[in-house]
Amino acid sequence: MTMNKPTQLTPTPAQTVGPFFGYALPYAKDRELLAPGSPGSIRLQGTVYDGAGHPIPDAILEIWQADADGSVPQHTGSLVRDGYTFTGFGRTAVGNAGTFTFTTVNPGPTEAGAAPFIAVAVFARGLMNRLFTRVYLPDDEAALARDRLLSSLDPDRRRTLIARRDPDGGLSWDIRLQGDGETVFLDFSGVEGPST
Amino acid sequence: MPEEINLEIFNADPITEDLANETTEAAPKTYALDAAAESQADLSAEMKAIGESYARALKDGAPAEIQPRLDYAPYRSSVLRHPTKSLHHADPETIELYSPAFGHMDVHALESDLTIAHNGEPLGERIVVSGRVLDGDGRPVAGQLVEIWQANSAGRYIHKRDQHPAPIDPNFTGVGRCITGPDGTYSFTTIKPGAYPWKNHLNAWRPAHIHFSLFGSEFTQRIITQMYFPGDQLFPLDPIYQSIVDQDARDRLVATYNHEQTKPEWAMAYNWDIVLTGSKRTWTENEALGADDDHE
Ligand SMILES: [Fe+2]
Numbered sequence: 001m002t003m004n005k006p007t008q009l010t011p012t013p014a015q016t017v018g019p020f021f022g023y024a025l026p027y028a029k030d031r032e033l034l035a036p037g038s039p040g041s042i043r044l045q046g047t048v049y050d051g052a053g054h055p056i057p058d059a060i061l062e063i064w065q066a067d068a069d070g071s072v073p074q075h076t077g078s079l080v081r082d083g084y085t086f087t088g089f090g091r092t093a094v095g096n097a098g099t100f101t102f103t104t105v106n107p108g109p110t111e112a113g114a115a116p117f118i119a120v121a122v123f124a125r126g127l128m129n130r131l132f133t134r135v136y137l138p139d140d141e142a143a144l145a146r147d148r149l150l151s152s153l154d155p156d157r158r159r160t161l162i163a164r165r166d167p168d169g170g171l172s173w174d175i176r177l178q179g180d181g182e183t184v185f186l187d188f189s190g191v192e193g194p195s196t
Numbered sequence: 197m198p199e200e201i202n203l204e205i206f207n208a209d210p211i212t213e214d215l216a217n218e219t220t221e222a223a224p225k226t227y228a229l230d231a232a233a234e235s236q237a238d239l240s241a242e243m244k245a246i247g248e249s250y251a252r253a254l255k256d257g258a259p260a261e262i263q264p265r266l267d268y269a270p271y272r273s274s275v276l277r278h279p280t281k282s283l284h285h286a287d288p289e290t291i292e293l294y295s296p297a298f299g300h301m302d303v304h305a306l307e308s309d310l311t312i313a314h315n316g317e318p319l320g321e322r323i324v325v326s327g328r329v330l331d332g333d334g335r336p337v338a339g340q341l342v343e344i345w346q347a348n349s350a351g352r353y354i355h356k357r358d359q360h361p362a363p364i365d366p367n368f369t370g371v372g373r374c375i376t377g378p379d380g381t382y383s384f385t386t387i388k389p390g391a392y393p394w395k396n397h398l399n400a401w402r403p404a405h406i407h408f409s410l411f412g413s414e415f416t417q418r419i420i421t422q423m424y425f426p427g428d429q430l431f432p433l434d435p436i437y438q439s440i441v442d443q444d445a446r447d448r449l450v451a452t453y454n455h456e457q458t459k460p461e462w463a464m465a466y467n468w469d470i471v472l473t474g475s476k477r478t479w480t481e482n483e484a485l486g487a488d489d490d491h492e
Contacts, residue, residue, distance in 0.1 A: 009332050009471045012448050013263050013440045015422040016271075018407060020353040024345030024371045025409065051276035064415050066291050076299035079341075079373075089296035110290035119292050121418050126273030128264035128439050130418060131283075132292075149286050157281075177277050187283035188292070188416040189473060 014129035019058055021123075022093055026060075029081045031092035033063075033104040040068060043170035044102040044118070044135070044163070048094050051178030055098025059124035061175075062091045063102055063135075066116070070108030106137055106171075115143035115150070117161075122175060122185075131185040135173045136162045149186075157184050234397040236433060242270045243438045250441040262445045270435035272396050288416045288476050295411050295418075298341035300375060308374040310344075310386040318368035318387050320349025322463040325423070325451065326383035329376050331412055332474030336380025343409040344384060346370045351390030351404075360392050385463065388425070396435055403430035403437060410470060417472040424450045425466070 017025075034041050048059045065088050066072055073088035081087075086105065094100045107116045117134040136144060144150055150158050160183045163171035176183050246268070254260065266278035311318055329337040347353050347370060350362035354369050372384050389404045405422040412418065424437065431437055431446075440446045448471075457465035 008474060009330060009334055010262055010445075010448070011332055011473045012419070012421060012470045013445050014419050015264065015405075015407075015436060015439075015449065016274075017409075017420050018422075020347075020355045020358060021345065021407070023353075023355050023369070024407070025343065051280070054276075056277065062418070064291060064296055072291055072294045074294070074297050076297045076301050078296055078298060079302035087296060088291075107291075114290070117291075119415050121415070123420055124277055126271070126275075126277035128266050128268060128271070128274060128278070128436075130420060131279065132416070132418075148289075149284075153284070157284075178280055182279055182281055184281075185279050185283050186286040188286060188288045188476065190285070190287075190476070 016125060016128050017060060017123040017130075019125045021060060022058075025091065026093050027079055027091075031090050031100070031102045032081070033065075033088070033090045033102065034086060035083060036103045040105050041103050042106055043166070043168070044104055045170060045172055046100060046174040047098045048100070048122070048124070048175045049098065049177065053179065055094075056124055056126075056177070057094065057096045057098055059098070059122060059127075059175075060091065060093045061100055061123070062089070062121045063104065063118050064089050064121075065104065065118040066107040066110050068105045068108050070110045070114075070116070072110065109140075109143065113143055113146065115140060115147040120175075122177075124177070127177070131177070131183075132188065133175070133183055133185050134161050135171070137171070138162050138165050153184060160184050236397060236399050239270050239397045239400075239435060240433060243432075243435060246270070247438070247441060260444065261440070261442045264439040265441060268435065268439035270396075271439055272435075274439070288414065292415045293476060295340070295413050295415055297339075298375060298411070299339065303341065303373045303375050305374075308372055308382075308384050310346075310368070310370060310372045310384065312385075313369050313371075314367040316367040318348065318365050320365075320368075320387035320390075322385070323388050324383060324385050324457065324459070324463045324465045325406065325468060326381065326457070326465070327451075327467050327469040328380040329382060329410060329412075329470045329472065330380055331417065331472045335475075336376070336378070337410075337412050337417075337472060338376055338378045338380055340376050340411045340413070341409075342374050342376060342382045344372045344386075344406050346386065346389040346406040347392050347404075349387050349390050351392035353392075358392075362390070362392070388464075391428075391430060400435075401430055401433070403428040403434050408470065410472065412472040412475070414475055416476060419470075419472060421470075422449060423468050426450055426453055 048056045067086050075085045075087050078087040078089040090102050092100050109116050117136040120133045122131040163173040348365040348368045352362040376382050391401050391404050405424050409420045451466040451468040454465040454467045
């Protein structure tokens with residue numbers, strides 16, 4: 001028996017999430033990975049902007065992250081939260097002013113010395129395919145300096161992936177789909193060309 | 197329905213919202229601001245030109261494009277909403293190599309039947325849409341979440357901001373979920389959605405479609421897309437469908453009618469398989485062996 005991978009299948013193309021997801025994708029406590037105010041909880045907040053600098057009122061975001069110890073959660077229950085289990089997944093439609101708020105925890109480093117980050121997927125009307133990005137915690141500068149992705153970016157672009165630490169301990173981080181300060185979006189496909 | 201649903205997020209008029217504001221220097225292109233002046237013929241000519249340019253590139257040896265273009269101007273709402281810098285190639289790390297876990301505590305079995313959410317039967321053609329979710333290596337995506345939403349048979353969404361003057365069906369919401377089986381299969385019972393108008397240009401109509409949201413075994417495989425029905429006359433006219441410039445790639449979004457699975461005097465059957473991108477995680481031997489039985 002070989003360990004060769006089977007023949008690659010061609011992926012199904014994406015299409016925009018469109019304007020009418022508001023009654024389908026959101027669910028109760030979708031943005032509360034744990035209850036607001038509970039020990040260790042922080043707020044992750046920001047605004048989604050278009051290329052003219054205007055807030056986008058019809059985007060929907062997902063976050064996926066390690067727990068405070070840096071472990072990858074593999075518990076079910078993100079859609080029907082039991083109030084105790086940290087599943088690591090959250091979703092929120094942005095408000096009319098393009099703003100979003102998650103209640104979550106600071107993810108721990110998944111390996112010793114790694115820079116902790118939250119994985120993000122961005123969907124919006126007008127956006128033909130989801131965009132992946134990361135929001136890094138700003139605190140461990142040495143770890144950020146060692147990070148492979150951040151090190152591969154110009155300072156101007158690198159900045160778009162690092163959250164600001166708010167006085168209340170929360171994180172602020174905006175998403176710019178286009179133009180000045182355009183967020184770094186990631187292609188994991190491993191192939192060159194307009195594939196993703 | 198959950199109370200926290202934000203019913204204000206819809207804006208039915210992409211032209212006025214995205215383009216009627218003063219054009220700023222950040223906007224890469226400008227368009228006529230008079231939406232009514234843009235006819236289907238104008239849009240079709242733009243789409244044709246892009247298609248011909250793609251065909252020439254293919255002939256000259258460019259690789260086939262398997263995903264929609266993020267920068268596809270005929271879909272007017274995309275003009276200010278696509279990154280202008282190329283996506284940054286990155287190796288997925290840790291969390292990105294795993295997917296959130298969903299299970300039967302998240303989704304009730306009855307959520308896959310969109311025709312039983314209310315007291316009465318919804319109007320329209322009852323259909324069963326089923327298929328398999330596979331990853332790019334041909335392995336079934338088992339035990340994962342599939343979410344769908346759609347218009348009713350008259351082409352009307354239950355969404356408060358849908359202003360299409362077609363009737364709401366009090367017996368149809370148009371939202372469904374399921375968890376894939378061990379072989380990656382999913383199945384929804386629903387109503388065939390109607391085509392609906394939108395304001396991209398004058399007399400713009402979306403081909404009938406069902407929105408699908410899928411998770412793989414890694415977060416990098418996350419995708420939202422739309423399933424279409426075979427033979428729709430609106431395909432060549434629709435900028436969203438045409439944003440996938442490659443015909444073979446577009447065809448991957450079109451379901452197949454299956455008469456064998458059609459249930460006599462009950463429901464028409466459509467099949468649609470979904471392939472996610474390949475996995476990036478290193479394979480264990482068991483995973484590699486298991487896939488041999490299942491890939492097609
Ligand atoms: Fe739609």
